[in-house]
Amino acid sequence: MPFLSQLVGHPADRVAVIDEEGEHTYCSLLEKARVLAGVLKSHGVKGQFVAFLTGRESSFVVSLLAIWLAEGIAVPLDPLMPLPEWEWRIKDLDVGYLVYSPGRQADASYLGQRSGVVMIASAGYDSDPLPLRQVDPEQRALVLYTSGTSRCPRGVVHTFSSIEAQVRTLCAAWNWQPQDRLLHVLPLSHIHGLVCGLLCTLAAGASCKLLSSFKTEKVWEHLASGSFTLLTAVPTIYKYLVESWNKTSPENQLRWREGAAGLRLAIVGSSSLPPSVHKEWRRIAGQPLLTRYGMTEVGMVLSQEPSGERLSECLGHPLPGVSVRLVDESGNKVDTMGEMEVRSPQMFSGYHGKEDLTQKAFRHGWYRTGDIAAYEHGQYRLLGRRSIDIIRSGGYRVSALEVEALLDAHPGVQECAVLGTPSERLGEAVCACIVPASRHVDLDEIRQWMRTQLATYKLPTHMEILDQLPKTALGKIDKQSLKRDLSLQNTSRAS
Numbered sequence: 001m002p003f004l005s006q007l008v009g010h011p012a013d014r015v016a017v018i019d020e021e022g023e024h025t026y027c028s029l030l031e032k033a034r035v036l037a038g039v040l041k042s043h044g045v046k047g048q049f050v051a052f053l054t055g056r057e058s059s060f061v062v063s064l065l066a067i068w069l070a071e072g073i074a075v076p077l078d079p080l081m082p083l084p085e086w087e088w089r090i091k092d093l094d095v096g097y098l099v100y101s102p103g104r105q106a107d108a109s110y111l112g113q114r115s116g117v118v119m120i121a122s123a124g125y126d127s128d129p130l131p132l133r134q135v136d137p138e139q140r141a142l143v144l145y146t147s148g149t150s151r152c153p154r155g156v157v158h159t160f161s162s163i164e165a166q167v168r169t170l171c172a173a174w175n176w177q178p179q180d181r182l183l184h185v186l187p188l189s190h191i192h193g194l195v196c197g198l199l200c201t202l203a204a205g206a207s208c209k210l211l212s213s214f215k216t217e218k219v220w221e222h223l224a225s226g227s228f229t230l231l232t233a234v235p236t237i238y239k240y241l242v243e244s245w246n247k248t249s250p251e252n253q254l255r256w257r258e259g260a261a262g263l264r265l266a267i268v269g270s271s272s273l274p275p276s277v278h279k280e281w282r283r284i285a286g287q288p289l290l291t292r293y294g295m296t297e298v299g300m301v302l303s304q305e306p307s308g309e310r311l312s313e314c315l316g317h318p319l320p321g322v323s324v325r326l327v328d329e330s331g332n333k334v335d336t337m338g339e340m341e342v343r344s345p346q347m348f349s350g351y352h353g354k355e356d357l358t359q360k361a362f363r364h365g366w367y368r369t370g371d372i373a374a375y376e377h378g379q380y381r382l383l384g385r386r387s388i389d390i391i392r393s394g395g396y397r398v399s400a401l402e403v404e405a406l407l408d409a410h411p412g413v414q415e416c417a418v419l420g421t422p423s424e425r426l427g428e429a430v431c432a433c434i435v436p437a438s439r440h441v442d443l444d445e446i447r448q449w450m451r452t453q454l455a456t457y458k459l460p461t462h463m464e465i466l467d468q469l470p471k472t473a474l475g476k477i478d479k480q481s482l483k484r485d486l487s488l489q490n491t492s493r494a495s
């Protein structure tokens with residue numbers, strides 16, 4: 001089993017996880033997992049999907065390891081999701097068992113009544129621990145759901161082999177060491193928080209602090225303690241941290257700056273990084289963020305080098321063992337710009353129950369990411385999603401991310417999203433949705449400012465003021481939802 005040999009090999013009294021209850025050693029987590037695994041095995045979970053619902057606490061680790069020891073397939077549920085989202089996943093996978101931590105008993109009971117799953121508490125047993133075991137590397141181990149950029153999230157199935165390949169690659173690329181301490185602020189049901197954060201920690205014999213909730217000042221105070229060497233987060237979180245730093249007292253700014261400067265690596269990914277956030281973090285911390293690119297289906301694909309140049313617009317190089325190529329719309333390999341395709345041992349085994357979508361996702365053994373990228377000066381730069389970020393307007397291809405990066409630099413814009421909307425004249429028109437920095441925003445002034453820096457065909461033909469932009473669970477702007485909302489508004493106006 002991946003990580004199990006490492007877990008057993010780490011010093012038994014070394015702290016692995018710190019949560020609201022205190023410190024948990026590698027030995028204590030493993031022993032609790034073995035006891036729970038015995039209970040799960042008695043229920044007959046072998047080869048079955050086993051969902052688990054916990055807070056951001058040690059019981060997450062115990063539940064995950066116990067399910068694997070009992071030969072089940074782990075399905076983590078995000079505690080911040082509403083009940084219908086949990087029910088949808090349980091129905092999609094035909095889940096028969098639900099493990100829950102003591103603090104989640106009420107939610108689990110309600111979910112059990114509605115879905116008919118067998119509920120199993122994660123603690124409170126006095127039984128013999130299950131012996132450790134070896135597993136088939138190609139055995140199904142984990143189902144993670146895509147973060148919602150498609151209309152219906154898809155169940156991505158990973159094997160023990162693909163998970164182990166991901167962790168091995170990242171531990172080497174980012175030089176994880178036993179003395180590392182990660183401040184963990186991300187959802188544990190997503191690949192960024194689970195693999196890049198938690199599983200890399202366990203594989204390296206390091207430790208992580210699981211914050212029960214994200215609060216900017218709390219994060220800053222933890223960083224100011226000087227106890228942490230690693231932070232990995234999404235751009236939205238870094239944006240909140242920058243805003244909080246700018247608003248606090250000079251005394252706090254000094255302490256927080258020292259904490260950020262003490263990090264060995266501050267890693268960012270999961271969505272495009274606004275240049276302003278990259279610039280501000282570098283001003284505060286004295287070192288730039290390290291950008292990486294990956295997907296639920298293929299793990300981490302690209303990463304900047306810890307000791308190399310880190311430009312905000314670049315994603316770095318393919319990670320060890322990962323092959324990347326760019327292709328045109330016919331699937332022919334190109335050198336400078338095209339759809340990114342990936343091949344690596346980190347690859348998922350398929351979408352659960354969607355064999356047709358699994359087959360469409362591959363071209364001659366290469367996974368089709370759907371992302372358009374450019375290869376410039378030895379690094380890759382993301383231009384956007386093929387389906388929504390590449391706007392075909394008047395015979396041109398416009399990168400929504402390029403226009404967003406420019407808008408982000410305007411002081412009157414707090415947040416923005418650019419997408420294509422139907423146009424009889426252009427095919428697609430470039431539309432910019434803006435959350436203003438204040439109530440007094442002058443769209444005409446912003447248009448004139450953009451004219452001096454963008455080609456005419458890239459300029460938005462329509463600009464919409466919004467109070468907020470729809471987001472996915474990981475803080476990505478949900479452009480599919482935004483596009484549907486705009487279509488409904490336009491239909492309503494037309495009628």
